[in-house]
Amino acid sequence: MSRSQWFFLSAVLCLAHPELILGQNCSENCKACGGAEKDQCLQCHAGFSLHDNMCVDIDECGTELGYCSHNTYCLNTHGSYQCRACDKACSGCMGGGPARCRKCAPGYRSSAMKCLDIDECGEETLACPGLNVICVNTEGSFHCPCAEGYTRKSTGCERDQAAAGEGTGIFDNIQDDEIEVLQQMFFGVVLCALATLAAKGDLVFTSIFMGAVAAMFGYWLSDKTDRVMDTLIRGR
Structure with missing residues (x-):
């Protein structure tokens, strides 16, 4: 029955039966009634339907009245409905939570009747x-x-x-000429120590001192020869 028909019927009933009540003093969800009891409803508010003179909530989610977009689900409420987002693990769902998915979203797979994150x-x-x-x-x-x-x-x-640069050592960035200077300083210190001991008449340290001097002279002569040869080759 349409709203206009209900209104017409309510008006006729009110004229024929002045004891009928419109709105006020009706039970919850009743728009027009014949008394304050729940089973005395004559017309219901939106979202409710009349059944045996009682106003019963309409489940919009079970009818075409409730329409929710993709990846949301319909939740029936008192006199209406809501569209709520599916769980992020779902691509389409029938309710809330990862266990109500129609299928799993990318990055998730079905396990134990739920859509769980893929590691x-x-x-x-x-x-x-x-x-x-x-x-x-x-x-x-x-x-x-x-x-x-x-x-x-x-x-x-x-x-x-x-x-x-964090792992470099103290001598990692030293140049070749700096290494040569350090070598000369080291050998100079060693020769000085050996010369001091040799001056005291120790034959062992005297022999070591003479050998070190000969080695240093040989190294110096060899280094000079290499430099002269290198200069001659470059000059050509």
């Missing part, structure tokens, strides 16, 4: 290929940041300059 970092297929890359699993996905001390460049994860 891509624990799969047999390598999720993050490349050197110095680590795999970090997230809910429904994953990402591949560079390891500590590395920065992502076009060619991959490259070591930071600051990090690259």
